[in-house]
Amino acid sequence: MATHQEIRESLQAFLDNYQKNERLKTMNRDWDRIILVRATDVQFEHTISLKNGELEIMEGAPGQADLTVVSDSETLADLFYGDIAPTEPYMNGTLKISGSEDDILRLDFISLMIWGE
């Protein structure tokens, strides 16, 4: 089990890598979305906000999210640190993402653009 602090740090690593990726920022300029990240086994709720290609992370849940990412703490930390890709846990049900299929696919692309091979 990962701690609240570990998941927070993994999200920060995700953010740091996103910020370094100018191409990804360009790609996401048209995609303003609010994403809720929630752990199932520890108290953890954070909001990822994407606006004009800029990404921000905030503590707590948003009023309304376009996408909700829910998993156990270990999977979330692994995911945001890039130790695992989202596809396998998504396919085996460990990672649950709700939202439109287009948005889910796009989130997958972003994650792979940051951490892909």
Added chain:
Amino acid sequence: MKKVVSVSLGSSKRDHSVEVELLGQQFQISRIGTDGDFNRAIETLRQLDGRVDAIGLGGIDVYLIIGQKCYTVRDGLKLMDAVRKSPVVDGSGLKNTLEREAVRTLAKKHGFLRPGTKVLMVSALDRFGMAEALAEVGCAVTFGDMIFTAGIPYPVTTITELEELAGKLLPELVKLPFHMLYPTGKKQEISDRDKARKFLSFYEEAEVIAGDFHLIKRFLPETLNGQVILTNTTTKDDVEHLEKIGAGCLITTTPELQGRSFGANVMEAVLVALLEKPTEMIQARDYLDILKQLNFAPRIKHFNEEKCLKAT
């Protein structure tokens, strides 16, 4: 008579069967659509296995060949594994040979695709041979994979970047359900109006629109301005529609058999049936040799020569 069947995840509305003679042999070539129903496709494949000379898998890719790398689509492999006795192909072998040659032929013999021609390739990762050939003849190509597959308005314009993105994305994307990446079943019958509007400029600015016809059709604007469409798998209705909305010309890389251009998977299955070699023994050279014997050449249908954009 040799029997070749294409089992497709696409709409059953496009089902058809033709009889043709190729290199002195009679062929019955059929297409069975399963409306995106994966289990029905597997069941159909099992029923046909051992009873036909070759099977093509349509509406799905199994192998994505990008340069020296080959990525295997998990769902495609599941379908392929349902067939044990008959040879089964997905069209990737033919895309990598016939389509590459078709582009070269169009440039050398027909004066199409001159250096600098603006080409929109709606998706390139599924037909990298065509993508490389278009770049090789000097076209200014926009590879639309990020745009039309992921909805990300990011045009890729070089083969190098395309390969780099493939290396990052494909090892994981090939594990996703195929319907998330490509329109299957009923989705093939309806256009995506929102994305068509959002990405209209890519179609408008292109002189040639190339690639998979289901994708081209899904995002097709209401009117075109003389663009050349370079594709295959078009039906009589598709051809009429393209003419009606103002396409300048339609070029299909696979030959027309009784009024329609068949998919690469179907034609590859026909070649496999003609070659009578185990699929794992077939080389690109075999395909090129037999294509030469068959005298397959791109089919060019002009709709409006005056309006046809300068790519011609």
